Amino acid sequence: MNRLIATFRKDMTMSFRSFYIYIEVIMAVIIIGVLLFVVPENFQTESHVYMYANVEAEMQDMLIEMMNGQAAEGMVLEWTDSEQALYAALEADRSSSGVMISFENEKPVFEFVLQGYESQSVRNILEKAFLAESVQMVSGYQSSINLVILDETAEKLPDRINLLPVLLVLNSALIGLFIITSYIYIDKDEGTITAYSVTPAATWQYLLSKMGMMLFTGTLTGLLTVLAVAGSRVHILHFLIFMAACNIFGSALGLLVSSFFNSMTKSLGALYVVVIIMGLASVSYMMPAFSPLLIRLLPAYPMLYAFRQTLLSHPDLGYIYFWAAAFTAAGLILFVFANLRFSKTLTV
Amino acid sequence: MLTRIIAVLTRDLKSGLRDAMIAYIMIVPILIAIVLKLLVPSAGANLIHVAVLESADPAFISMLEDHGRVEILADRDALVNRVSAVDDVIGLIETPQGTEMIAGGNEQEGTVEMVTAVVDLWQNRDLEIPVLVRFSDVGWELSPLAQYGTSFLIVFVSVFGGMVVMLNLVEEKQANTLAAINVSAISRLEFVVGKGLLGFILPLFHAFAILLIMGFTSIHIGMTVVVVLSIALISLIFGFVIGIYNDNSMSAVSSMKIGFIPIFGSVFGAMFLDSQWHPFLYWSPFYWAFRSIDQIILQQAVWNDMLLNSLYILLITMMVFALLYKRIKRGFA
Structure with a gap:
């Protein structure tokens, strides 16, 4: 134990002497700055819908007034004076859509003019969402939907806070993925490992000390970020325990991956891919209706949601601690494998 | 050189x-x-993700598949578990009284409304709506x-x-x-x-x-x-x-x-x-x-x-x- 503590103290001293820890803190400060001063508390998405009413002149004003009054929040209706002008507007703004209104056999016709990349199911949903109001006015309409909400107190986080888990996972929880590799190569280059190999300390103590260093840095930067952005909203104890579990997992994975390579650049290349794959989970996190099994199986997926739980007023402790235990266990298993590999390769 | x-x-x-x-x-x-x-192709292709029971009417399932992603589960418990998971999945169970719609409560804004519209129009599919809806596009597939x-x-x-x-x-x-x-x-x-x-x-x-x-x-x-x-x-x-x-x-x-x-x-x-x-x-x-x-x-x-x-x-x-x-x-x- 004393050897482990001595190695850890040496590693801490070394990181404080180099710029490393300060750079990580600067990175956390930049993230805090971006979240607080650039990212709005809630995103205001505006969608432009270009309209053209192909109706008689006397009806036009009434129609425009009626449609403008019915526009949903965040929807900006822009009226054009011809079909060609509507097409031109759609071609100039590829994120917009259009609606042409006309009459056919005294029935109003709403032609949605889309860009062309929208899937058939998106078109079907648009149609139903549009008709839902009209159908209620038809005689004989009946609705027999019984909505059951499983958690009436379910909380929706402001967009800015909701973004925090993505940055916490990539910058603090998985910090060890990148950095632990560089750490080991520095020791190789500087001959520390050669010196270490003639001391009574074991390889696992050397590796564990590195993981301790990552745990310290990840927790420090994570805590700084979450306290500055979420303040008292975060449940500190749950957050710290979960951050520690993810950090152990990330560092052990970093150790294992880097044990397969003999140069810093190659290891970084491999870890870069791991980080990008982990980053894919953020896509599903930001678009919760898009959750293919392959993405749900990525470790970063439960990480994101468990960090989110630590920010809710009533966190699901079962979820947080189940995954904390799972990541700690997985981290320990990975560590055992990494230790086995490094015991053979981390020599003079 | x-x-x-x-x-x-x-x-x-x-x-x-x-x-x-x-x-x-x-x-x-x-x-x-x-x-x-x-x-x-898959990200953004589906705006809704629903779960139904194996016993659901095949026509109902087929209609839902035209509107989004559908998961078919064995029983109500499995469906409730699936809805409780962290992503946005809405459960739909047909009952003699109509349709039971099960939501987690923290879905993204508009999700429940979209599924409601789809089910509502399915339940009233025999009614003639006095509005025609058509779709066209400007051919931009990117x-x-x-x-x-x-x-x-x-x-x-x-x-x-x-x-x-x-x-x-x-x-x-x-x-x-x-x-x-x-x-x-x-x-x-x-x-x-x-x-x-x-x-x-x-x-x-x-x-x-x-x-x-x-x-x-x-x-x-x-x-x-x-x-x-x-x-x-x-x-x-x-x-x-x-x-x-x-x-x-x-x-x-x-x-x-x-x-x-x-x-x-x-x-x-x-x-x-x-x-x-x-x-x-x-x-x-x-x-x-x-x-x-x-x-x-x-x-x-x-x-x-x-x-x-x-x-x-x-x-x-x-x-x-x-x-x-x-x-x-x-x-x-």
Whole structure:
């Protein structure tokens, strides 16, 4: 134990002497700055819908007034004076859509003019969402939907806070993925490992000390970020325990991956891919209706949601601690494998 | 001179191929592009994700499949468990009284409303609605995810590829190879140019591979070459700065993370900010690079704009280089 503590103290001293820890803190400060001063508390998405009413002149004003009054929040209706002008507007703004209104056999016709990349199911949903109001006015309409909400107190986080888990996972929880590799190569280059190999300390103590260093840095930067952005909203104890579990997992994975390579650049290349794959989970996190099994199986997926739980007023402790235990266990298993590999390769 | 530069390049290629380094750097961005290509059709294709029971009316299931993703589960418990999971899945159970819709309570705004509209119209499908709805489009099949994803990937991968090559050069400096160069027949400039060449060849290879994988086969090759070479120029400076300002690889890797901020900031700013805010991004070469690639993908690129954007990149890069020249020179001494 004393050897482990001595190695850890040496590693801490070394990181404080180099710029490393300060750079990580600067990175956390930049993230805090971006979240607080650039990212709005809630995103205001505006969608432009270009309209053209192909109706008689006397009806036009009434129609425009009626449609403008019915526009949903965040929807900006822009009226054009011809079909060609509507097409031109759609071609100039590829994120917009259009609606042409006309009459056919005294029935109003709403032609949605889309860009062309929208899937058939998106078109079907648009149609139903549009008709839902009209159908209620038809005689004989009946609705027999019984909505059951499983958690009436379910909380929706402001967009800015909701973004925090993505940055916490990539910058603090998985910090060890990148950095632990560089750490080991520095020791190789500087001959520390050669010196270490003639001391009574074991390889696992050397590796564990590195993981301790990552745990310290990840927790420090994570805590700084979450306290500055979420303040008292975060449940500190749950957050710290979960951050520690993810950090152990990330560092052990970093150790294992880097044990397969003999140069810093190659290891970084491999870890870069791991980080990008982990980053894919953020896509599903930001678009919760898009959750293919392959993405749900990525470790970063439960990480994101468990960090989110630590920010809710009533966190699901079962979820947080189940995954904390799972990541700690997985981290320990990975560590055992990494230790086995490094015991053979981390020599003079 | 040229022979010696090519000799350095060939040596690098040989040593890189021997330990699979070059092959690795070449293949990884392609794999990422393949993942993006696979993601594009499914991400955003479905606005709703519902779960129903095995016993549900096949016609009801088929109708739901026309509107989004449908999961079929064995019983009510399984359905409730699925809805309780962290993603947005709405459970639908047909009962003699109608349809029981089970929601978690924390779904994204609009999700429950969309599913309600679909079910409501299904229940009232025999009614004649006095409104006609039709769909048409302007034939633009390129989704924003494919468009922006490709542009982002090209900028990011070009910078990363070039940067790795330059970091290699710094590693060589640390291994004292540069000292050996002083006593060989090759000048330091020839050595640096020979090493840096790979930083231009790799991004070109990656950019065309990514464009091909993503299905952009009708792009203007000449303009693409000019733009990608200018991005590679940024990466050269990026790599130099990171390598020279950090005395060990650990802080170099940390700095690399900080270096990614202007890339992400410029690209996401160009994507999402209103054009009136774009002047705040003019300082960033990544902004100009992203704009150029985006125009190429949209097939709206013209030589004047491409050359002007590349000129901005060149000027910004030269300014950075001029500011850091003494430091870079000292770093290689």
